[in-house]
Amino acid sequence: MTSQTQETSVPTVTLNNGVQIPQLGFGVFQVPPEETQSIVEDALEAGYRHIDTAAAYRNEAGVGAAIAASGIPREEIFITTKLRNGEQGNATEAFDNSAHALGVDYVDLYLIHWPVPSQGLFVQAWKQLERLYANGQVRAIGVSNFLADHLDTLLAASNVVPAVNQIEIHPTFQQQELSAKSRSLGIMVEAYSPLGQGADLEAATVKSIAGRHGTSPAQIVLGWHLAQGTIVIPKSADSTRMRENLGAVRLTLTPAEVADITALESGARAGTDPALAAHSQM
Numbered sequence: 312m313t314s315q316t317q318e319t320s321v322p323t324v325t326l327n328n329g330v331q332i333p334q335l336g337f338g339v340f341q342v343p344p345e346e347t348q349s350i351v352e353d354a355l356e357a358g359y360r361h362i363d364t365a366a367a368y369r370n371e372a373g374v375g376a377a378i379a380a381s382g383i384p385r386e387e388i389f390i391t392t393k394l395r396n397g398e399q400g401n402a403t404e405a406f407d408n409s410a411h412a413l414g415v416d417y418v419d420l421y422l423i424h425w426p427v428p429s430q431g432l433f434v435q436a437w438k439q440l441e442r443l444y445a446n447g448q449v450r451a452i453g454v455s456n457f458l459a460d461h462l463d464t465l466l467a468a469s470n471v472v473p474a475v476n477q478i479e480i481h482p483t484f485q486q487q488e489l490s491a492k493s494r495s496l497g498i499m500v501e502a503y504s505p506l507g508q509g510a511d512l513e514a515a516t517v518k519s520i521a522g523r524h525g526t527s528p529a530q531i532v533l534g535w536h537l538a539q540g541t542i543v544i545p546k547s548a549d550s551t552r553m554r555e556n557l558g559a560v561r562l563t564l565t566p567a568e569v570a571d572i573t574a575l576e577s578g579a580r581a582g583t584d585p586a587l588a589a590h591s592q593m
């Protein structure tokens with residue numbers, strides 16, 4: 312398996328604390344718990360070395376079982392998991408439960424999954440993540456779905472700047488202002504739903520560029536993210552499509568092709584608006 316990783320050559324991005332993260336990872340949102348071990352084993356076999364899960368996905372145990380079964384050394388796999396909304400007041404215990412389910416004694420990246428501003432707990436949660444980081448239980452800490460005002464509130468009360476902000480980004484919904492703000496603060500941007508949950512693959516512009524390169528639309532969209540330095544975590548339950556997605560690292564788009572895809576912005580969010588996400592949601 313090690314040789315497959317070398318063949319795949321996924322570039323890494325350096326986070327603000329020096330930790331390296333593979334720029335293309337594998338997301339497991341909506342992967343059923345009972346299928347997770349086998350699907351993540353396929354992903355590791357394909358060459359993925361970065362897995363993105365969450366307590367709310369209820370499949371951390373399957374991710375952990377796949378990693379254990381793979382025989383790949385723990386330190387060669389980058390694991391992200393996330394704090395459930397209802398556990399922001401109790402992040403230390405929630406983290407222990409996630410690490411136990413994953414079967415690991417440290418996590419590479421731990422994120423606050425949603426700010427849930429109505430709950431008023433994300434700063435308190437961050438203080439607990441800062442302690443997990445200081446204790447060496449996590450190599451990096453970050454946030455997800457944080458809008459500009461949530462970042463401002465967090466930074467005003469924090470010692471550690473988040474390493475990443477994981478937000479919805481794809482050609483038809485790019486959040487350019489929020490990405491620029493995150494980057495200006497030293498926070499790396501991770502794109503979730505990078506394929507627009509599959510919908511953006513139907514865009515005529517994407518299909519036409521794919522035809523020109525002799526690749527799939529998914530590789531074009533992922534290549535567009537990679538060209539901008541964004542970390543991407545596409546999900547596929549299908550071993551052929553997961554390999555296809557990984558192949559995006561071999562693609563180079565021209566600046567004009569990048570600009571044509573950027574012009575697809577439509578402002579249409581596929582997921583939930585973070586300002587409205589509720590405590591019960593995740």
Ligand SMILES: NC(=O)c1ccc[n+]([C@@H]2O[C@H](COP(=O)([O-])OP(=O)(O)OC[C@H]3O[C@@H](n4cnc5c(N)ncnc54)[C@H](OP(=O)(O)O)[C@@H]3O)[C@@H](O)[C@H]2O)c1
Nearest residue numbers: 338339340503504505506507508509529545546547548552
């Ligand atoms: N932080 C958050 O709040 C948050 C929210 C949403 C997602 N995420 C993370 O981001 C990851 C990815 O997001 P996502 O799952 O919402 O959406 P996505 O990766 O944009 O799209 C996944 C969809 O695209 C299809 N697909 C994947 N590769 C394809 C290909 N090569 N050709 C055609 N169709 C393809 C998949 O179907 P098949 O499986 O059948 O291939 C699935 O229906 C998640 O798994 C999760 O880790 C985080």
